[in-house]
Amino acid sequence: MWKSVLAGILIAAFAIAAFLAIGCATFFGPAICAIDRKKQAFTPTVQSPARHDLYMREGAPEPYRDKQNPMEKTIGNIVEGARLYDLRCAVCHGLMGVGDGQGGASLAVQPADLGRSLGQPLYKDDFFYWSISEGGAPFGTDMPPFKNDLTDRDVWRILTFMRASFAEQGGPVADDAAAPP
Ligand code: HEC
Numbered sequence: 232m233w234k235s236v237l238a239g240i241l242i243a244a245f246a247i248a249a250f251l252a253i254g255c256a257t258f259f260g261p262a263i264c265a266i267d268r269k270k271q272a273f274t275p276t277v278q279s280p281a282r283h284d285l286y287m288r289e290g291a292p293e294p295y296r297d298k299q300n301p302m303e304k305t306i307g308n309i310v311e312g313a314r315l316y317d318l319r320c321a322v323c324h325g326l327m328g329v330g331d332g333q334g335g336a337s338l339a340v341q342p343a344d345l346g347r348s349l350g351q352p353l354y355k356d357d358f359f360y361w362s363i364s365e366g367g368a369p370f371g372t373d374m375p376p377f378k379n380d381l382t383d384r385d386v387w388r389i390l391t392f393m394r395a396s397f398a399e400q401g402g403p404v405a406d407d408a409a410a411p412p
Contacts, residue, residue: 315388316389
């Protein structure tokens with residue numbers, strides 16, 4: 232009797248081991264398992280891996296390197312940052328910064344989910360200052376450069392707002408989170 236129980240346990244253990252080794256996709260197909268894998272691995276808005284590769288290798292280029300946000304986290308700066316974000320960025324990155332804006336839907340490289348990088352301590356202020364100022368031209372994406380359009384102080388105010396609102400929010404959002412207020 233105990234032998235068959237033992238055999239049962241062994242078979243179950245083997246099945247689990249095989250499942251882990253061969254992978255979910257082999258059993259259930261990639262469609263189901265891809266979702267799982269996406270949640271596990273940290274994907275820092277891999278919309279433009281080139282941007283992230285460069286930053287990880289060399290840091291932000293001059294004159295953006297090591298610059299820190301000089302704007303204080305006051306309600307005034309956050310509200311002004313929110314106003315500018317709604318006006319200039321939400322069309323592509325979405326109201327909640329997850330990258331679901333109407334304007335981005337048809338772009339070859341999709342707008343980034345800003346909360347992911349904002350929630351990562353490795354991505355310092357200079358990453359955002361540089362990305363927003365120079366845009367995606369160096370990487371062939373449609374992220375516009377804002378350096379001639381917004382003052383430095385406004386770029387920093389937008390970052391102040393984004394840090395206050397989007398940071399660490401990278402995961403899936405509730406359906407109603409992206410709805411207009
Ligand atoms: C026309 C659509 C569009 C608009 C408008 C836009 N973006 Fe983007 N943005 C993109 C796309 C596409 C990417 C991904 C490709 C890349 O990184 O170059 C991106 C990437 C970024 C990144 C890099 C994030 C990361 O983690 O890779 C930041 C930061 C960013 N945008 C901030 C902003 C801000 C702030 C504004 C408004 C001032 C803005 N964007 C306006 C399309 C847009």
